[in-house]
Amino acid sequence: MPGGGPGPSPLPECDGAPAYAGLPELLAAAADGRPVPELVLARLPEPAADAELYGRGVAAAVDEVRELVGAWLAEERLAGSVLAVVTGGAEEVLPGEGVADLVGAAVRGFVRSVQAWLAGTGGGRVMLVDVDDSDASRKALVRALGGGEPDLALRDGVAYARRLVRAECVVPGAGAPTGGPGTVRLSGAVEGPRARESARHLVEAYGVRLVGPGEEAAAVVHLSGPDGPSLEASVDAALALDGHPTPLAFVTTVGAAVGSGGPECEAVLGAFLTALAARRRAAGLPAAVLG
Missing domain, CATH: 3.40.50 (Rossmann fold)
Structure with missing residues (x-):
């Protein structure tokens, strides 16, 4: 979107699909007679370096996505379309892989709160997907989103969906504490x-x-x-x-x-x-x- 915010995702699977700088441009194209897409991908910017990561930037990114999602839900012409917010490395899917994009993780928290709110009205209009940088995942993206899962992650082309499971017991790691015992x-x-x-x-x-x-x-x-x-x-x-x-x-x-x-x-x-x-x-x- 404008100002370096969420925009179209340049993924190989989407070659040939129209790309827009933001929601106003998409709606302008629809007003000119272009068909309204059934699925729209909104990509977050590249994650900030640690030295540039501050609360202000996290809050600004969440505000920008809040504005996008609010405008999307308010637009009657998009009532039959799905918005998929795409992040990269903002979710730990495989044990030990960590998280590369903390800002994207915060945005995912916001979108999940929207999904929970929409659940009472039928839901389904806003999706989440986290993609690694493999070609297999890029190529599998649109196909995976067609499965109807509201929250997905792709790793090496394999789709993972969120499920609640019983947590395993975590054993504290070795290492002496810096303060007094207890x-x-x-x-x-x-x-x-x-x-x-x-x-x-x-x-x-x-x-x-x-x-x-x-x-x-x-x-x-x-x-x-x-x-x-x-x-x-x-x-x-x-x-x-x-x-x-x-x-x-x-x-x-x-x-x-x-x-x-x-x-x-x-x-x-x-x-x-x-x-x-x-x-x-x-x-x-x-x-x-x-x-």
Whole structure:
């Protein structure tokens, strides 16, 4: 789209299909008599380098996709068409592959919240697909989207769909903690009821000692939720924590995994934190997501 935002995806399978700079151009073509496509791919820009990754950029990308999706759903001429938001490396599909595009992960969290909201009205108008850089996946993209799955990932041409499964027990990795044994520091949404509940659980169930801001700890538990700061500030805080080797546990909501019809910021931030934890683990750093 204009300004370097989501635009048509230049994929081999789509050769010969019309490409538009944005939704206004597509609608203008329809007004001139061109047929309205049944499927439209909206591609996110290339992921930002780590040195350029800030909460402001994440929030701006989500806002841009929010504007696109809102305009898409409001346009009667597109009522029979499907919008597929395409990301690249924004989802950990195979164990240990990590996440290359954290901004795309946040956008996926937003789109999942839209899908959850649309589920009550029949859904199906907005899809998600994450594609690796293999030729096989590019060629399989349109065919895979024809299967009707709302959320897909393609790896080496193989399609993966999201399903809820029982989590396996995770054994903590080796490595000495940086703080004293049993010390934990809370960060993020530390003022709300979720923070109080988490602190009580850590102390009573595990006997940990909570330390204040600025003190070294054996682990950090970062809380997301409606009682926390803005999306931009929350992302910046999480990225600051990512610069340390201390074990991190991100406490999110189920909306990070399956979308949520509730506050979209929770789904966006939860998806971002889940991706950040996956990237840390792929780099050999300790991280976990609790929901």
